[in-house]
Amino acid sequence: MIVLYELTGADDRRRFSPPVWRVRMALRHKGLAFEGRPWRFTEKETIAASGGGTVPVIVDGDAWVRENMAIAEYLEATYPEGPSLFRGPEGLALARFMVAWVDRTLALPVARLIITDIFSHLAEKDRAYFRESREKRFGCALEQVCTDPVAELASIRALLGPARRLAAEQPFLSGNEPGYADYALHGTFMWARMMSNKLTLADADPLAAWLARVDALHGGEALRALAAVGAA
Ligand SMILES: N[C@@H](CCC(=O)N[C@@H](CS)C(=O)NCC(=O)O)C(=O)O
Numbered sequence: 001m002i003v004l005y006e007l008t009g010a011d012d013r014r015r016f017s018p019p020v021w022r023v024r025m026a027l028r029h030k031g032l033a034f035e036g037r038p039w040r041f042t043e044k045e046t047i048a049a050s051g052g053g054t055v056p057v058i059v060d061g062d063a064w065v066r067e068n069m070a071i072a073e074y075l076e077a078t079y080p081e082g083p084s085l086f087r088g089p090e091g092l093a094l095a096r097f098m099v100a101w102v103d104r105t106l107a108l109p110v111a112r113l114i115i116t117d118i119f120s121h122l123a124e125k126d127r128a129y130f131r132e133s134r135e136k137r138f139g140c141a142l143e144q145v146c147t148d149p150v151a152e153l154a155s156i157r158a159l160l161g162p163a164r165r166l167a168a169e170q171p172f173l174s175g176n177e178p179g180y181a182d183y184a185l186h187g188t189f190m191w192a193r194m195m196s197n198k199l200t201l202a203d204a205d206p207l208a209a210w211l212a213r214v215d216a217l218h219g220g221e222a223l224r225a226l227a228a229v230g231a232a
Helices: 020-031 045-051 069-080 089-121 124-138 149-159 161-169 180-195 208-215 217-228
Strands: 002-007 034-039 057-060 063-065
Touching: 002 020, 020 069, 020 089, 020 180, 045 057, 045 063, 045 089, 045 124, 057 069, 063 069, 063 161, 069 089, 089 124, 089 149, 089 217, 180 208, 180 217
Parallel strands: 002 034
Antiparallel strands: 002 057, 057 063
């Protein structure tokens, strides 16, 4: 069975990595059986055979695959019989764009908004590593990273504009059916909601309806995970 290493907080059920959520949804989408294995920042040696120190990592028989987009493409190529994540080369291109857009545009501001909440949910053994590495990245104490959460949230909502426009015109970012382009953005909302209550959408926001549609997919995979940690 495929193993997926999943970044977790102190509670094993608090799986919060955005790219890992993309892969979890992709595995469900393709109907593949897998075991999600809790992994923490300081357990680098456990995934060393992947050639890197970040998750997602999957192990499928002898194959170790890392990097969410590479894993999605691996799953699509290796298990063509399951429902497609891309539905052709244009869908693959859209998914690649969506991954790049989310990673380059949204990851940093969302991290700023929720960073102290992330810290508060981490396992004790991960805290010093997280504080040191993120304070180096942001150039200040975690507590100083977001001085104006109201302005940060407004700015994130504005950044979501292109996805909002798509969501107003079609049920999924991938079109009439969900695909990896949807999971690319959905992972960010899983990250935020598993760890914090600060990333909210207005009720009338078309993205709120889109999020509810993706949350309900695959037997309510996302909803179950949120409920398990008291987040939904
Ligand atoms: N480009 C990678 C990014 C992976 C990544 O940065 N993962 C984070 C969790 S969201 C991680 O494992 N970080 C380990 C660390 O910071 O030491 C992908 O999309 O798979």
